Amino acid sequence: MSRYWSKVVHGLTPYVPGEQPKLPDLVKLNTNENPYGPSPRVIEALRAEAADSLRLYPDPASERLREAIAAFHGVEASQVFVGNGSDEVLAHAFLALLKHDAPILFPDITYSFYPVYCGLYGIEYQEIPLTESFEIRVDDYFVANGGIIFPNPNAPTARLLALGEIERLLAKNTESVVVVDEAYIDFGGESAVGLVNKYPQLLVVHTLSKSHSLAGLRVGYAIGQADLIQALVRVKDSFNSYPLDRFAQAGAIASMQDREYFDQTRHKVMATREKLVADLDALGFEVLPSAANFVFARHPQHDGAELAQALRERSIIVRHFRKPARIAPFLRITVGTDEQCQALVTALRELLA
Numbered sequence: 001m002s003r004y005w006s007k008v009v010h011g012l013t014p015y016v017p018g019e020q021p022k023l024p025d026l027v028k029l030n031t032n033e034n035p036y037g038p039s040p041r042v043i044e045a046l047r048a049e050a051a052d053s054l055r056l057y058p059d060p061a062s063e064r065l066r067e068a069i070a071a072f073h074g075v076e077a078s079q080v081f082v083g084n085g086s087d088e089v090l091a092h093a094f095l096a097l098l099k100h101d102a103p104i105l106f107p108d109i110t111y112s113f114y115p116v117y118c119g120l121y122g123i124e125y126q127e128i129p130l131t132e133s134f135e136i137r138v139d140d141y142f143v144a145n146g147g148i149i150f151p152n153p154n155a156p157t158a159r160l161l162a163l164g165e166i167e168r169l170l171a172k173n174t175e176s177v178v179v180v181d182e183a184y185i186d187f188g189g190e191s192a193v194g195l196v197n198k199y200p201q202l203l204v205v206h207t208l209s210k211s212h213s214l215a216g217l218r219v220g221y222a223i224g225q226a227d228l229i230q231a232l233v234r235v236k237d238s239f240n241s242y243p244l245d246r247f248a249q250a251g252a253i254a255s256m257q258d259r260e261y262f263d264q265t266r267h268k269v270m271a272t273r274e275k276l277v278a279d280l281d282a283l284g285f286e287v288l289p290s291a292a293n294f295v296f297a298r299h300p301q302h303d304g305a306e307l308a309q310a311l312r313e314r315s316i317i318v319r320h321f322r323k324p325a326r327i328a329p330f331l332r333i334t335v336g337t338d339e340q341c342q343a344l345v346t347a348l349r350e351l352l353a
């Protein structure tokens with residue numbers, strides 16, 4: 001606290017990201033990164049970018065990248081907005097599309113950055129409780145609102161909402177924007193991108209941090225009708241004209257163009273997830289159905305915080321949330337390589353014995 005701080009800063013409760021420890025030899029299963037490196041074509045593109053041209057500003061509109069994303073999804077480049085990680089894309093969406101007079105709606109258990117953006121931009125919100133089995137019930141969102149946002153699959157529960165349910169929501173909720181945050185959709189869900197031309201109020205947000213193995217490059221994007229995209233561009237150009245540097249643009253283009261590598265790695269992650277779920281199940285864990293690159297699991301006889309701490313003492317880190325109380329018994333475990341998941345299961349087996 002300082003008298004030099006603005007009133008806004010005094011009132012902020014910032015987001016706390018999962019830790020990035022500097023220790024070697026950790027089994028790091030706490031921030032939903034991909035255990036595999038990016039496509040070799042990305043590395044090649046980054047090397048080629050390390051050149052004299054770095055003295056020049058990057059393309060402020062990321063034209064070529066937006067074209068590559070548009071080609072990947074079968075939409076127009078005018079329907080694509082890119083940002084410095086999907087966190088930045090989401091932040092701009094809160095200001096550009098979700099700040100209205102009525103409160104916005106999101107689940108009570110969800111990505112904990114949403115209320116932080118509301119605090120930053122002075123947006124009122126109402127949390128809609130998930131069902132007892134941690135599902136989003138679309139009918140609960142059929143109330144007057146300034147906008148709706150949720151991740152699909154949801155985080156940290158990993159549960160998927162069927163595309164038909166999203167369409168039911170869109171058919172009913174036509175007067176405000178619906179943002180579907182598809183950070184984890186490539187690990188088993190069906191994307192809502194195919195609905196954007198039908199529903200002008202739909203914005204779908206993606207990231208290259210998970211399924212493209214590029215958390216370190218910071219690239220995310222949104223797809224919607226051009227009208228929504230223009231609102232995001234207005235905010236971006238009132239904030240930072242060059243959110244994506246030359247490396248980010250070049251690397252992301254190469255990644256969007258290597259669909260084969262993308263498919264290979266996400267299928268490997270999904271196969272490992274199925275084995276991990278079976279192993280956890282055999283140890284007595286209750287695992288929520290996962291369509292993401294992480295699982296959310298609790299053990300009926302063991303405390304979540306204590307298990308996380310005991311794993312940490314064995315150099316395995318997973319994520320544990322103390323709040324809300326309903327999820328305190330759970331561990332959120334990122335799907336690693338087969339070897340990393342095996343190390344986790346072996347450690348848990350010893351701990352539970």
Ligand SMILES: Cc1ncc(COP(=O)(O)O)c(C=O)c1O
Binds near residue numbers: 031087088151181206
């Ligand atoms: C649901 C959800 N949305 C968005 C993000 C942000 O991803 P990034 O800023 O790396 O693109 C995350 C990251 O963990 C997430 O879990």
